Amino acid sequence: MTAPRVAPSLHGVLRIIGWVGLGLIAVAVSLSDFLATAPADATAVGPLLAAPTEVFRFGTDILGRDMFSETLHGLADTIRSALPGALTTLFAGALFGFVAARMPRPFALGLRGFMGIMAAIPALLLAILMIGLTARGWAGIAAGLSAAPIAFVRAFERAQRQERAPHSAYARATGISAGTLMRRDLVYEFTDTFLSSAARALAAVTIVLSTVSFLGFGAVPPHRDLGLMIAAAKPYLLHAWWTAAFPAAALVVVILFARLAAGLDEGERA
Amino acid sequence: MLRFVAREAGRLALGLIGAALLAAAIAGLALPHAEDGLFSFLFAWGRTLDAFVSLDFGRSAISGEGAFADVWQRLPLTLGLVGEGFAIALVVGIPVGLLFGAGPARRAASPIIQIVSAAPIFCAGLALAWAVANLLGWPVTLDSGIKSDLALWPRDPAQLQALLLPVLTVGLAGAAAAQLALRRAGAEASGEAWRVELRRLGLTAWDIETGHVMPRLIAGLLAGLGEVMLALLSAAAVAEWVFNYAGAADLFVKSVALHDWAVVAPVLFAFAALTLIAEFVGRVAAHPLSDRGGAP
Numbered sequence: 001m002t003a004p005r006v007a008p009s010l011h012g013v014l015r016i017i018g019w020v021g022l023g024l025i026a027v028a029v030s031l032s033d034f035l036a037t038a039p040a041d042a043t044a045v046g047p048l049l050a051a052p053t054e055v056f057r058f059g060t061d062i063l064g065r066d067m068f069s070e071t072l073h074g075l076a077d078t079i080r081s082a083l084p085g086a087l088t089t090l091f092a093g094a095l096f097g098f099v100a101a102r103m104p105r106p107f108a109l110g111l112r113g114f115m116g117i118m119a120a121i122p123a124l125l126l127a128i129l130m131i132g133l134t135a136r137g138w139a140g141i142a143a144g145l146s147a148a149p150i151a152f153v154r155a156f157e158r159a160q161r162q163e164r165a166p167h168s169a170y171a172r173a174t175g176i177s178a179g180t181l182m183r184r185d186l187v188y189e190f191t192d193t194f195l196s197s198a199a200r201a202l203a204a205v206t207i208v209l210s211t212v213s214f215l216g217f218g219a220v221p222p223h224r225d226l227g228l229m230i231a232a233a234k235p236y237l238l239h240a241w242w243t244a245a246f247p248a249a250a251l252v253v254v255i256l257f258a259r260l261a262a263g264l265d266e267g268e269r270a
Numbered sequence: 271m272l273r274f275v276a277r278e279a280g281r282l283a284l285g286l287i288g289a290a291l292l293a294a295a296i297a298g299l300a301l302p303h304a305e306d307g308l309f310s311f312l313f314a315w316g317r318t319l320d321a322f323v324s325l326d327f328g329r330s331a332i333s334g335e336g337a338f339a340d341v342w343q344r345l346p347l348t349l350g351l352v353g354e355g356f357a358i359a360l361v362v363g364i365p366v367g368l369l370f371g372a373g374p375a376r377r378a379a380s381p382i383i384q385i386v387s388a389a390p391i392f393c394a395g396l397a398l399a400w401a402v403a404n405l406l407g408w409p410v411t412l413d414s415g416i417k418s419d420l421a422l423w424p425r426d427p428a429q430l431q432a433l434l435l436p437v438l439t440v441g442l443a444g445a446a447a448a449q450l451a452l453r454r455a456g457a458e459a460s461g462e463a464w465r466v467e468l469r470r471l472g473l474t475a476w477d478i479e480t481g482h483v484m485p486r487l488i489a490g491l492l493a494g495l496g497e498v499m500l501a502l503l504s505a506a507a508v509a510e511w512v513f514n515y516a517g518a519a520d521l522f523v524k525s526v527a528l529h530d531w532a533v534v535a536p537v538l539f540a541f542a543a544l545t546l547i548a549e550f551v552g553r554v555a556a557h558p559l560s561d562r563g564g565a566p
Contacts, residue, residue, distance in 0.1 A: 116285065117289055120285065120496070120541075120549070121541055122503050123504070124508070125519070129526055131526075132527065132529065211508065214390075214392045215508075215511055230392070234396065234412050235412065238400060244396060248389075248393040248397075256388035259384065260384070266380055266383035266387060269447070269450075269501070
């Protein structure tokens with residue numbers, strides 16, 4: 001006798017699409033040096049500001065750089081900076097928030113209050129402030145830390161709900177220690193939400209990181225991530241759309257797949 | 271109700287005190303030797319707090335003007351952008367939230383809303399600028415690098431065109447947050463058992479929707495006011511940069527780049543205070559509505 005097959009929900013299908021998309025992006029990033037037709041920041045590869053053609057599929061920029069190759073290199077730079085940032089959000093936000101909720105009450109409430117204040121400041125401004133206090137090389141970590149307060153608050157509230165759940169009451173009544181209960185809940189939290197929290201953190205960090213780069217606080221030339229590429233294309237955007245459109249499209253695709261993988265609602269904040 | 275308001279007011283007061291402490295810590299970095307070690311920093315923080323109490327917010331290291339005066343001069347433009355963006359957010363967000371909240375309309379609009387949600391604000395702003403310049407022939411300058419003032423109450427079509435781009439950018443960011451708050455409230459209300467009970471009591475669908483569901487939706491929107499404000503402030507920072515307007519967010523970006531911490535602190539405090547106040551107002555206004563909307 002075989003188990004009945006359950007059709008996956010639309011939500012489940014979208015999450016699979018998101019993970020497959022992120023996987024393809026990871027492959028493109030790891031092979032970017034082979035897939036690109038020109039090395040990173042190679043100038044005078046083609047004519048200046050040439051529109052997309054058979055030879056230069058994404059066109060060229062003001063320095064004659066091949067936009068296809070530059071977009072691939074920029075994508076690789078963005079992802080490489082965003083990954084440590086996403087891990088920072090995951091541990092300093094989601095995991096710490098869950099553990100903090102089980103700390104002694106005054107300490108937990110103090111931490112929650114502090115993180116609530118940090119969450120009231122736009123993540124973009126928080127990231128800019130942190131980069132200003134450290135260095136542009138820390139942009140990825142700063143983006144991760146700036147996205148952490150929101151992740152902390154979410155995890156804290158989820159942990160509090162679990163603490164009030166019937167299973168916690170039964171566990172306490174049967175003499176199971178608070179530490180054992182926390183370890184049990186943490187394992188479930190980790191296995192149930194780790195992947196979606198990681199994808200959500202990646203989406204949030206990519207948005208913040210590309211925006212700080214666009215504002216001049218992120219990648220340092222000659223390393224150009226997608227945000228910096230779009231910033232450099234701003235003066236030519238109105239008559240050479242391809243210089244900004246392809247890096248922007250690559251950025252949107254990364255964030256879209258990360259949002260889908262995280263199972264976020266339409267319009268939900270990453 | 272009074273108890274709820276008092277509790278929320280207490281939370282707001284604590285939040286504002288925390289934001290002031292944070293701002294004082296940042297402003298303290300402007301004092302000499304503040305970065306020499308932990309004790310020097312704590313001493314500078316204490317001195318700044320003391321100065322804050324006597325309403326002395328320090329001086330800008332760049333302009334030499336009082337930091338508060340510098341920020342006060344730029345804040346109206348940002349507040350104007352946020353205010354007008356909020357109006358756009360409601361005008362766009364409420365119909366989108368109501369129309370595409372459930373059923374086949376939601377499924378049809380879902381891919382488009384997902385893609386729009388995935389676009390960072392600066393990409394949306396640049397796309398908007400390209401579209402109005404190339405499709406509508408409006409004069410758009412992205413490359414001047416010269417920061418200008420913005421007429422928040424336009425008197426001629428040229429001023430209106432200049433205003434619309436940043437306001438639309440900010441408003442659309444707020445609309446995403448507003449429609450989400452509405453859709454969530456709608457999804458919650460649609461699963462409530464009291465809807466069936468009210469039908470059994472003889473109420474028409476219209477009575478249930480207007481008398482019981484609508485207050486819940488408005489309460490949901492109000493409860494998400496803090497999120498909407500956060501989205502508007504982030505978008506204002508980007509819009510000022512993209513369209514070259516000299517607002518408080520632009521001042522913040524420049525001041526951080528130049529390590530002018532005395533100016534950074536009041537901007538940060540103002541933004542945090544705006545979000546905390548929006549959260550407070552939203553929660554207090556939502557409270558009676560969410561009570562009213564439930565089962566009779």
